Amino acid sequence: MDKLLLFGTQGCHLCEQAEALINGYEVTDTGLPSIEKIDIAEQDQWQERYAVRIPVLYHAQTGEELGWPFDRAGLDAFIKSIRAARI
Template structure:
């Protein structure tokens, strides 16, 4: 199973768009994918690197990330790359 973090913050309209893309993906592939939403405003360790880049899809195991803008195809490619590692 691939575990990802969706880094964003409350009130971010781009983060809401990203969440819709990710939720649609995670519902379809729930057995292969676990996604946790992280509000970087509450997590100071994420603010320095991601405050100006959110929303970001982050893979903690490899520290790879996919920054906005992204669509379902970009997410598919990102996850495929992670699956092949």
């Protein structure tokens, strides 16, 4: 099953904006894969990799990333890209 990780941290207003955009995404039979929020403060490796880039949406199966800023069109393109990788 597809899984997306949303890297962010507490008190990050950009992370809150990204989460609101993702939560508002219209879920249909081709909607978003499951999403797990990851706080980069929990692991040094995540802080090193994402500290100045959050929020970042990461597709665990392909390693593809969608970095902020992104909008609905960017999210649509990202979802289409990871779906195409499965075919």
